[in-house]
Amino acid sequence: MDDSPRYRPLYRQVYDFLVKQIAEGDWRPGEMLPSEQALAAKLRVSQGTVRKALDTLATDKLIERRQGKGTYVVEQTQELSLFRFFRLASPGGQRAIPTSAAEIVKRRVAKPADIQQLHLDPGAPILEIRRTRLIEGRPVCWERIVIPLKMFPNLDRHHPMPNALYALYQREYGVNIASADEELSADLARGEDVRRIGVSAGAPILQISRIAVALNGSRAEWRVSRCDTRTFIYSVQLS
Amino acid sequence: MDDSPRYRPLYRQVYDFLVKQIAEGDWRPGEMLPSEQALAAKLRVSQGTVRKALDTLATDKLIERRQGKGTYVVEQTQELSLFRFFRLASPGGQRAIPTSAAEIVKRRVAKPADIQQLHLDPGAPILEIRRTRLIEGRPVCWERIVIPLKMFPNLDRHHPMPNALYALYQREYGVNIASADEELSADLARGEDVRRIGVSAGAPILQISRIAVALNGSRAEWRVSRCDTRTFIYSVQLS
């Protein structure tokens, strides 16, 4: 975490510059960046240095390189962001795309737990969303999403909320979700689990608590999902 | 998965050569590789090409580069492999190192489930290990590990089994575990859960089913862990 910049390689400076351009919306999602040559000339560095910076951006999934065509800012499409962060799949690996239902949106003031999870100031206004998620029409989990309104003013003018929130964060607020820390535990079904996903009380429930972290390191969202894993399981590859 | 080699970049060939050297034990874990210059001269390619191959090996965590010293084959030490694949932590992020107890080892013939998970031939001999895992002396989960004996002959001459099996796979059989696919689900505690980790029947249990994949892509181990997540949760970072 120290990142002490006692010595800052050129390609790192180029990287930072490019991130800034994207984060500030100078190049919009889906747009093509200038060519390596053009960037090198503009920044007065060699093409190889630009290339190294672009390669890093590509592994960070911020841009996409297409040989023969150009370099593009990655668009947080529904499929992309869902496949990246929605980890439920049928056993064996087939991933599934969820839909949403029974959505409740309300504004309130951050409680201690919200403050701790999102590193907010006491009294900060937040948005809380509750919704059920379905795969192939059947409810498999429900989630409570807490979002700081300071980072996303008037987010609740959308109703219902789009299925893929991260695309919205990027498109309308310029907030790119770069990574997510998830904590999983097992629990027993109770009240809202029973009502929303139709399991019986005392059934096993997989709980996922996720902090979504934006490119600049700030915490953009806290999401707790409670899932029925009888037919869809949580799938992850460690490497 | 196709990897069709209709055109094979030089650095890729160098990469494959280096992997082969390591996999065949020509360079042992902990040893230093020849310098970039030496490798370039030996393989008749430029230093830049060797460098690109070495960089890829480093991101694959097969080697470690230390500026001013040299390039070393990564040693699958206990800490390393446990921190990489053992995902239980206290809420908030503090990772913990487990110990083992109550181990049972037996040889048997692969059942249909083993055959499916490990892609074995019918009738293949396997080793099954059951053991309880403790953090800070308290049992938090137990696991059943299935290992093909063809890949690890006479693995059961060790007793008890070392705490970090992957270090053993690497040291004695030259098998490097490169990645792991995990499937998580929630379940209710029953028989062996109650006996081994002291939860009451019907308590929530987090089940983790893991396939460990070796460098060459073959499936080296199937492990099912059943965990009590009241004090330690499963923690993962998606990016």
Next chain:
DNA sequence: GAGTGGTCTAGACCACGCA
């Protein structure tokens, strides 16, 4: 100071997508 990996450059040529 010698040897290692890390950065940076300049230039050539290859593979690909498209008009």
Next chain:
DNA sequence: GCGTGGTCTAGACCACTCT
């Protein structure tokens, strides 16, 4: 055929480690 990213080379210099 042109423009793009992808590969490969050769060489210079920098930063780090150890003797």
